[in-house]
Amino acid sequence: MRSFLADLSGQSAGMGILTAVVGYTSSVAVVINGMSAVGASPGQIASGLAVLCLTMGLCGAGLSLATRMPVSTAWSTPGMALLASLTAPAGGYSAAVGAFLVTGALIMVAGLWSPLGKLITRIPRPIAGAMLAGILFKLCLAPVTALGQVPQFAIPVVLTWLVVGRFYRLWAAPAALAGALGAMAFDGQGGTPTLALPPLEFVAPSFDWQTLISIGLPLFIVTMASQNIPGLTVLATYGYQVPTRPAFLATGGVSAFSSLLGAPTVNLAAITAALCAGPDAHAQPERRYTAAVVAGLSYAAIFSMLSAIATGLVTASSPILIEAAAGLALVGPFGASLLGAVREESQRLPALATFLVTASGFSFHGIGAAFWGLCAGLVVHMLYSDAN
Template identity: 85%
Template structure:
């Protein structure tokens, strides 16, 4: 701690605070909507969100202090978008908690047993990107839906997002959320309904194979492919080689334990890591870890206390504008995923099959569309790979 205080500067503290404020305000509505979609009550959402802020904050700060690298942990925004696209499981929120717990265990296994981690990385990148794009697609339509239903409020929200994004992209989503909340308050549909501190609630997990396949497996794949691996890549681009075993063991183990309080999975951050690891955080790369520590402490000590208020604001009002603001926050991620899905011509058809099935909302045997989209993409990929191998063999034989 003495070394940390010596290395801390106003610049790194400011960047850590900026990363925390932007990260929280731009995606907290997505987290709340995702938990509500899988059956969580307002009390369970507030409890889970509070524990989520504490665990991700302390994990990020602890890993950063231990390694002297700017390692940030975060909730999985794509994972929460996945939850928001699903219907509540038959077993209610307890079944979803069981899936959260299993996801945390799988992340731990990926840290201990390298073949599992390699298996995730062997999923063709276009297919993984297409699955994520399919998950985000319906959520990104919410602003358009809001324009049709409540144009007098939706237009200012969308315009705010466009104008602020033109000058400072990081603040576009928080600004749109602020305008949405103001519009709902002006219309009489907003306002804070709960000013109390969050109360922690134990949620006993239940396990059924349909929920584990619909939520647990896609959540693990999305978390690894769109959060953990990009997070490691971002840090590596700034010269930080993060030891994956302790990182996955800590985030996975904490996720499994915190799931019992209703908290979804945490993972290595990508966007927050880019803010804290960049030269703007500190000219000296050896002192940038302090920005990640400040970011984590703000989540653990401040934002966790706002969980009941945030939950009340989002769940106690008309969902149209909140969903619109959340959809705007995901547009950039959707565009990146869609580009990654179709960029490689050889993988375009498998990726499109994955995207279409996932975006369709198709469900079979109680298992959601994300799983079937992944299966469809992999099946088309293997079919065409086998055909290409056969064609190549025939050409060699003819030669």
């Protein structure tokens, strides 16, 4: 602790707080939408969101202190978009929690048994990107749908996103969420704010193969391919070689434990990782870990207390307006995923097959479209591999 305080500076503390604010406000609506879609009650959402902030904050702070590297952790925004594209499983939220627990266990296995992690990296990147783009597609249409259904509220939200993004892209999604919340308040929606840790609700997991294939397996693939591996890559570009075994064991173990209180998956941050790892956090690279520690403590100490407020506002609001705010936050990741999917001409047909099946919402035997999209892409890839 004495070493940490000696390394801490006002610059790194400020960047750590900024990282937490941007990470939370830019995608909290996606998290709440995702949990609600797979059957969570408002109480379970508030509990899960609070535990998620606590565990990912403490996990990130602990990893950063242990490695002396800016290891930021976050929730899986693409994974939450996956949940938002699904319907509640037959077993309710307890079945979804069982899938979260298995996802955490698989991440731990990837840390202990390197072939599993390497297997994920062997999925062709265009196919993985196409699956993510298909997952995000429906949510990214929500702003357009909102313009038709509630134009008086949607137009200011979209304009806020465009104008703020023109000058400071990092704040575009938080500004859009603030505009949506302002519209809700104007419309008389939302409850009385209560700044406190909500009651934590234990959710007994249940397991059925359909939910594990529809939620658990795609969530693991999306988390590894869109969060953990890119997060390690971002850190590597700034000269930080994070050991994967402790990182995956910590995030996977935390995910498995916190799932019992309704929380979805914790993983390495990808989008916000550069904030703590870059020169804006500190001029000296060996002291930038303090920014990640401050970000983690901010998640745990501040944003966990806002869970009841955020859940109350979002669940009491017009669903399409919150989906619009969430969709605007995902436009950038959608564009990047789609570009990565179609960039290589030799992989374009398998990627398009993956995208179309995933975006269609196709379901067979209770197994969702993300799994079938991945299967379709891999089948087409194998059929055409000799022709390229």
